[in-house]
Amino acid sequence: xxxxxxxxxxxxxxxxxxxxxxxxxxxxxxxxxxxxxxxxxxxxxxxxxxxxxxxxxxxxxxxxxxxxxxxxxxxxxxxxxxxxxxxxxxxxxxxxxxxxxxxxxxxxxxxxxxxxxxxxxxxxxxxxxxxxxxxxxxxxxxxxxxxxxxxxxxxxxxxxxxxxxxxxxxxxxxxxxxxxxxxxxxxxxxxxxxxxxxxxxxxxxxxxxxxxxxxxxxxxxxxxxxxxxxxxxxxxxxxxxxxxxxxxxxxxxxxxxxxxxxxxxxxxxxxxxxxxxxxxxxxxxxxxxxxxxxx
Amino acid sequence: xxxxxxxxxxxxxxxxxxxxxxxxxxxxxxxxxxxxxxxxxxxxxxxxxxxxxxxxxxxxxxxxxxxxxxxxxxxxxxxxxxxxxxxxxxxxxxxxxxxxxxxxxxxxxxxxxxxxxxxxxxxxxxxxxxxxxxxxxxxxxxxxxxxxxxxxxxxxxxxxxxxxxxxxxxxxxxxxxxxxxxxxxxxxxxxxxxxxxxxxxxxxxxxxxxxxxxxxxxxxxxxxxxxxxxxxxxxxxxxxxxxxxxxxxxxxxxxxxxxxxxxxxxxxxxxxxxxxxxxxxxxxxxxxxxxxx
Numbered sequence: 001x002x003x004x005x006x007x008x009x010x011x012x013x014x015x016x017x018x019x020x021x022x023x024x025x026x027x028x029x030x031x032x033x034x035x036x037x038x039x040x041x042x043x044x045x046x047x048x049x050x051x052x053x054x055x056x057x058x059x060x061x062x063x064x065x066x067x068x069x070x071x072x073x074x075x076x077x078x079x080x081x082x083x084x085x086x087x088x089x090x091x092x093x094x095x096x097x098x099x100x101x102x103x104x105x106x107x108x109x110x111x112x113x114x115x116x117x118x119x120x121x122x123x124x125x126x127x128x129x130x131x132x133x134x135x136x137x138x139x140x141x142x143x144x145x146x147x148x149x150x151x152x153x154x155x156x157x158x159x160x161x162x163x164x165x166x167x168x169x170x171x172x173x174x175x176x177x178x179x180x181x182x183x184x185x186x187x188x189x190x191x192x193x194x195x196x197x198x199x200x201x202x203x204x205x206x207x208x209x210x211x212x213x214x215x216x217x218x219x220x221x222x223x224x225x226x227x228x229x230x231x232x233x234x235x236x237x238x239x240x241x242x243x244x245x246x247x248x249x250x251x252x253x254x255x256x257x258x259x260x261x262x263x264x265x266x267x268x269x270x271x272x273x274x275x276x277x278x279x280x281x282x283x284x285x286x287x288x289x290x291x292x293x294x295x
Numbered sequence: 296x297x298x299x300x301x302x303x304x305x306x307x308x309x310x311x312x313x314x315x316x317x318x319x320x321x322x323x324x325x326x327x328x329x330x331x332x333x334x335x336x337x338x339x340x341x342x343x344x345x346x347x348x349x350x351x352x353x354x355x356x357x358x359x360x361x362x363x364x365x366x367x368x369x370x371x372x373x374x375x376x377x378x379x380x381x382x383x384x385x386x387x388x389x390x391x392x393x394x395x396x397x398x399x400x401x402x403x404x405x406x407x408x409x410x411x412x413x414x415x416x417x418x419x420x421x422x423x424x425x426x427x428x429x430x431x432x433x434x435x436x437x438x439x440x441x442x443x444x445x446x447x448x449x450x451x452x453x454x455x456x457x458x459x460x461x462x463x464x465x466x467x468x469x470x471x472x473x474x475x476x477x478x479x480x481x482x483x484x485x486x487x488x489x490x491x492x493x494x495x496x497x498x499x500x501x502x503x504x505x506x507x508x509x510x511x512x513x514x515x516x517x518x519x520x521x522x523x524x525x526x527x528x529x530x531x532x533x534x535x536x537x538x539x540x541x542x543x544x545x546x547x548x549x550x551x552x553x554x555x556x557x558x559x560x561x562x563x564x565x566x567x568x569x570x571x572x573x574x575x576x577x578x579x580x581x582x583x584x585x586x587x588x
Contacts, residue, residue: 008397093306
């Protein structure tokens with residue numbers, strides 16, 4: 001039928017499908033990237049009328065009533081906190097599952113359930129929870145007669161309370177499942193060797209386990225950040241008075257009718273690429289270092 | 296009792312606490328509040344089936360014009376999107392994963408092409424959605440090309456803010472959720488099984504159907520669950536790409552919360568949850584996920 005060196009039957013049709021898929025994924029992105037450099041007279045569609053940074057400048061000057069800079073910072077802060085907590089919570093949880101963990105099965109199923117739960121349901125639940133907390137707090141403050149506090153009490157809903165929780169229900173399952181994959185392939189002989197040499201469990205973890213699992217752990221953190229940076233559905237009902245960048249963006253899609261919105265798209269894309277590039281660089285650096293250390 | 300069994304819980308405790316606080320309790324509250332009553336400005340604790348009755352109002356019979364009630368027609372429309380998106384992402388995702396796993400032979404090129412596929416995933420979903428506007432609009436790239444080629448005389452109107460653009464955006468956003476798990480399970484297939492099939496005289500198609508597809512079941516299932524739950528609960532994509540004209544279950548819940556009709560929204564959320572769980576249950580009947588993992 002065919003020689004060993006020849007392409008398997010179906011290679012070229014499949015290669016064409018793959019090529020078209022890649023074009024389909026990148027095409028629209030490339031179009032808005034291009035259109036964000038539209039000239040001052042240009043609109044939301046082709047043809048390009050000149051080539052300028054006009055829309056980036058108008059973006060920097062602000063888009064109407066929405067403070068994009070503040071939303072940007074909020075999303076960045078939230079993303080970084082989510083990233084840190086995703087790593088700080090899923091790595092120990094992954095370690096715990098390697099031992100006999102009573103109720104571990106239930107915890108695993110809850111984690112998976114959180115992953116496949118429609119986001120709007122989680123979002124509604126958290127929003128509801130914090131509204132009931134508000135009602136309870138107001139009743140409590142009224143009952144103890146703290147009138148000043150009651151007058152100043154706004155809401156418990158917020159970026160680092162309800163929204164943070166909503167994001168973690170989305171990032172932690174990915175973190176735990178990644179840790180499962182990591183520890184499935186992990187050779188416990190290294191830990192035993194450390195223990196035999198007299199290392200405490202903590203020393204064994206910091207000096208032996210952590211360097212070995214560092215690249216995927218960075219991956220978990222990076223994934224946590226990007227999931228949070230982009231999250232809308234779980235944040236929508238659970239954020240309160242302020243908005244994250246994706247929520248503001250979503251609102252802007254219907255009100256802003258200039259290429260400034262494409263400029264904004266280009267800027268946010270560049271930010272996520274920078275974050276991922278940084279994480280990748282760090283991961284490569286660590287891998288190279290661990291390779292030079294181990295024989 | 297020794298202190299041994301407690302120790303792992305010091306490690307898993309904070310992780311578990313997050314899910315208790317932000318997942319278990321909120322879900323329980325959704326179920327509880329779905330039985331509450333409400334007026335213009337506050338929730339009234341109690342037990343009433345009012346919200347559920349209002350969700351299914353008029354669903355016992357067809358209306359005078361022969362239409363279904365709002366809830367059923369919304370679910371049917373959402374299910375239609377779900378089925379279409381699932382079918383397309385499955386075929387497309389499987390094909391791409393198959394090409395990467397079995398036709399790209401160098402491991403380096405395989406990784407590079409895989410990363411190439413994941414890069415668009417790093418861009419904001421909203422940006423990826425609005426990037427279809429200059430493509431599909433009246434004066435967009437696609438209409439320009441069609442008119443330039445002389446295929447149509449005037450711009451095609453149904454490209455944007457239609458069911459078509461909704462499905463297209465879903466496929467664009469979520470095919471990766473199919474590719475990753477299917478590619479993973481394909482990479483775990485022992486290559487000698489394929490040689491054995493070919494030695495036994497199986498054609499490429501026979502190998503695909505009798506060996507590869509059954510061994511990729513877990514990947515297909517995981518990808519399918521992702522796509523189904525995302526599309527069923529979505530309100531952002533359907534809203535933005537449908538020009539706010541197409542109803543969806545998620546949209547109903549979102550609108551009701553914005554009017555502070557929490558018991559109604561909660562009842563809708565419970566119905567949605569039950570529907571999604573039934574679909575997932577049906578999928579797991581076909582594939583035993585625990586056996587496959």
